[in-house]
Amino acid sequence: MHAPITGTNGIVNAETIFRFSQEGDVVRASYAGGRVQFGELIGRVKGDALEFRYCQIDSDGNLDGGVSQCSLETRSDGALRIIVRFHREARGERGINIIEDVPAAWQE
Numbered sequence: 587m588h589a590p591i592t593g594t595n596g597i598v599n600a601e602t603i604f605r606f607s608q609e610g611d612v613v614r615a616s617y618a619g620g621r622v623q624f625g626e627l628i629g630r631v632k633g634d635a636l637e638f639r640y641c642q643i644d645s646d647g648n649l650d651g652g653v654s655q656c657s658l659e660t661r662s663d664g665a666l667r668i669i670v671r672f673h674r675e676a677r678g679e680r681g682i683n684i685i686e687d688v689p690a691a692w693q694e
Contacts, residue, residue: 587666588619588688593681596672597621597644604685613638621645627654634658636668650676661686 587604589596601620606613613636617625621644629638636656643649652674659667665687673680 587668587685589670589683589685591682591684593672593683595674595679595681596683597642597650598625598683603688617642623647629654631658640672650674652676 588600589598589602590600592599599620602617602622603619604615604617606615611630613629613631615627623643623645625642627638627640629636634657636658639653641651652672654670654672657669661667668685670683
């Protein structure tokens with residue numbers, strides 16, 4: 587998955603690739619790319635909502651973390667879309683990122 591639409595104050599961008607896994611209601615992901623050197627998140631899914639905490643290191647070496655409240659949608663083509671409302675606690679910033687399945691052309 588990647589984030590084709592991001593908040594102007596966000597660190598993740600379209601070059602950031604997320605690798606999600608789920609066991610029961612627990613969701614985990616690692617992510618990297620673009621301005622993110624490395625990131626991890628862990629959370630819980632309930633129906634069409636997801637709540638998680640994240641920690642990441644950006645390309646400048648800054649360590650950030652925060653919490654996100656998300657809504658889950660299925661696009662018309664059947665792909666998953668996650669609308670992320672994040673709060674970067676260390677900087678007091680808020681924003682919205684949209685994470686979607688990576689286009690099939692990227693997977694070849």
